[in-house]
Amino acid sequence: MNNRMLGIINAGEENRKLRDLVRSRSLSALPVGGRYRAVDFLLSNMVNAGIKNIGLLTRRNYDSLLSHVGSGKAYGLSRKNDGLYIFPPYITGSSPTGEYASVMDGLRGTLNFLKKAKEEYVLLGRSYVVFNADFNDMLKKHIKADADITVMYYDVTGDETNVDFDGVYMKTDEDDTITNMCYSEVKHRSNKKNMDVYIMKRTLLIDLIEDAVAHNKKHFFFDVIIPNFDRLKIQGYEFKGYVGCITSVEAYYNVNMDLLKSEVTEELFCGDRPIYTKTADGSPAKYGSNASVSNSLISSGCEINGTVENSIIFRESKIDEGAVVKNSIVMAEGFIAQGADIDHTILDRHVKVYSNAHLAGSSNHPVFIPKGASINE
């Protein structure tokens, strides 16, 4: 149980590099790993740390996100006291812009929630990272270091999954206190990259938000953290586990493919911190007599009669006999007909690939087929 910390998830982030993947949904609602949505990871990490009071900030295209998280029941957050609070735009009448103009404007919408809360600390995060972290350990270190803000980072040395380098890099001293932070769009000299997970006192966050609102500051890092860098003690917390940042179509592809590595799956899903998600109550997957499946994740409700290699098949998809799926991601309710083959391809939800259609991309440039499309020969 953790009555000391509440959570805020900024699910309103935009990332144009995700192109059509986020046309009809927010990044947080991106399907990952056969049955999850991106937000499940941060949300489950919070719940597994005993956080019971969570604010979810949405901005655009949040239909899929809202229908996924619902009342928070799947995460044990549908509760009499506390639980999941959703902050869509227009939540306060006083916003001059209506739709959140910026991250800080969005956070302004949570001010009442923050002021009413009883928890001493806030964990603030974005939901584009696939990871399984122990936030209690992070809080412990935060308190021990007597820091004002603790920032989670990971070491990018040798990282091939997270192909996009733009982000905040930092340098730390031997006590992990951050001595230097900068934003870079290319691979940086420092290999410590910010994961956008912060812990601070609730009262500090309230001060920072109120100050930002008063001075029309927009960006959490540039306008709030950087100007206060010398005034606050900012501590780093290295996360040593698997990190999958969904920052572009390529990264999305790579992160999913990482889940075919048993050590990654094992770490994410098989430890004592489960990843929760909404269930669709599908029946178990059914394999036909001529099915041939190797190195793949297959979800419930699927019917597999064809060949599937190195792929992730989301729920209720049908792969006909004679169809070949390789190195691909097939989101929910996909259909691949006999004689069709796809390789290095991402099929969004409800895509149908009919007989004799061929789709092939590469790991740097996977083919992407948008939601609901039908592909004919």
Place this chain on the structure above:
Amino acid sequence: MINKKEIVAMLLAGGQGSRLYALTQKKAKPAVSYGGKYKIIDFPLSNCSNSGIDTVGVLTQYEPLELNSYIGTGGPWDLDSLTGGAYVLPPYVRGETGNWYRGTADAIYQNINFIDNYDPDYIIVLSGDQICTMDYEKMLQYHKEKGADCTISVLNVTYEEAKRFGIMNTDDDNRIYEFEEKPAEPKSTKASMGLYIFNYKLIRQYLIDDANDPDSSHDFGMNIIPRLLEEGKKMYAYDFEGYWRDVGTIDSLWEANMELLDPNSPVDLNDERMKIYTRNYALPPHFVTKEASVKNSILADGCLIEGEVENCVIHPGVKIGKGSVVKNSVIMSNTVVRENCKIDKALIDEEVVIEKECTVGEGQEVTVIGYHSVALEKAVVEDGAMVYPDTILH
């Protein structure tokens, strides 16, 4: 305050299922796994949910712990609504006495107070130990149209099978004029499924009278139904439509699982209109490795398959190691089969560990391994063996 309901379901889930031997040592029959992720009781509970019945009393008695925690407040079946719910009803002490449920009718009788809370017009009595998909609303509609006092769902069996069932003899309008238990020469092939709709006011009095009858065995089929007939009540047979399987024996449970693998299987567990719900756990999709081969099988979430699987029904969280060959078998949740094992035609219960290079069965008779057993390295479990829970096999 009375929270009025048109119909309340009473689900008999106290069955021991003694003919399932090792599989029902530690749990009641309704808690036995089936079909890759379900428990038998998911079927009547889902049917209730799909038929718009939101108040379900679940009568437990034999080994109720697993069922009690499994059912909880009925959330997985969407029964945890504002005014309805799933209620587990074990026998309890009242006044100075208190009784186990002495029979199916007595179980309902002992919960008359529970039913009275809802002041229902009808009650439907369901059996928690059959695989059955059914729209109870249609049956209720039929009951009302016929103006019946009691409607009994009947299964059309073969003439030979009819000799093993309770048979309803009906007139042209399906009105029952006679009930025969296991007739040597059946006059009809309408077998009772132990699934009844009663007008509550009427049956309430019959249950009270029956409870006070020292000669009664307090059973619907043996006592209540014959008495209703004797007294000329309007009783109708309802021709069952849907999927029904008896899973009362090891062979029938194995066969019912194997039938799901048939491409022409008459049941679609993913049918949107009659979806079967179950308690879901936080598990990733199952993973099939490079070395693995999976054919003609059903696999649930959270499994890790590194070996060869053919004609199998595999429940959540099962691991099959490299080089192992598992055929024609049902493997229940969280069981681990390590490397280079051979398993043919087995029913393996939950939480079993089969160490390296074991042989289980030879494909002739069904081999059963009970809950939490361990087969040590190179153990050989004979074809058709019945291994009880917590056994260590050498």
